[in-house]
Amino acid sequence: MNTESNIELRAFVIADYEAAFALWSSIDGLYLSESDTKEAVAVFLDRNPGFSVVAIDERGNMVGAVLCGHNGRAASLYHLAVAESARGKGVGQRLVQFCIARLTAANVARCSVFVYTDNEVGNRFWLNNGWYDPDTWKVLQRRL
Structure with missing residues (x-):
């Protein structure tokens, strides 16, 4: 557990779902889908134990969350969110x-x-933190 800046980081567990869902829902530009039900997130966490993380402030409020998973060779991050009150403090x-x-x-x-x-x-966050848009491929999607 890391408590720098009075913010504790710990692994995301399914008991965090309601607080994370509320945080995600409060973020402009972050869209939720049928893949974000409590049941679906539980399956994701079970398949990727210890990879997703939440940030908790000194009052016990969730101020950050991100889902992280991999297939053994490549990974994805989903729904990185930081509460407006905690932005600019390095939480993301x-x-x-x-x-x-x-x-x-x-x-x-x-x-x-x-x-x-x-x-x-x-x-802006991702581009300012070393991530890039390779502009060489695109993601195609199909709902199942």
Whole structure:
């Protein structure tokens, strides 16, 4: 557990779901889908134990969360969110570092993030923190 800046980081567990869902729902540009039900997130966490993370302030409030998972060779981060009250304090960077450290320890070679093009704050965060848009491929999707 890391308590720098009075913010504690710890692994995301399903008991965190309601607080995380409320945080995600409060973020402009972060969209939720049928893949974000409590049941679906529980399956994701079970398949990727210890990779996702939450940030808790000194009052016990969740001020950050991100889902992180991998398939053994590539990883993805989903729904990085930091409460407006905690922005500018390095919380988002620490959440990502937590995930990257675990992915590196698992010998995962690369990680992707999915950010909607209209999410200006999210895109600015990722681009300012060493992530890039390779502009060489696109994601195609099909609902099942």
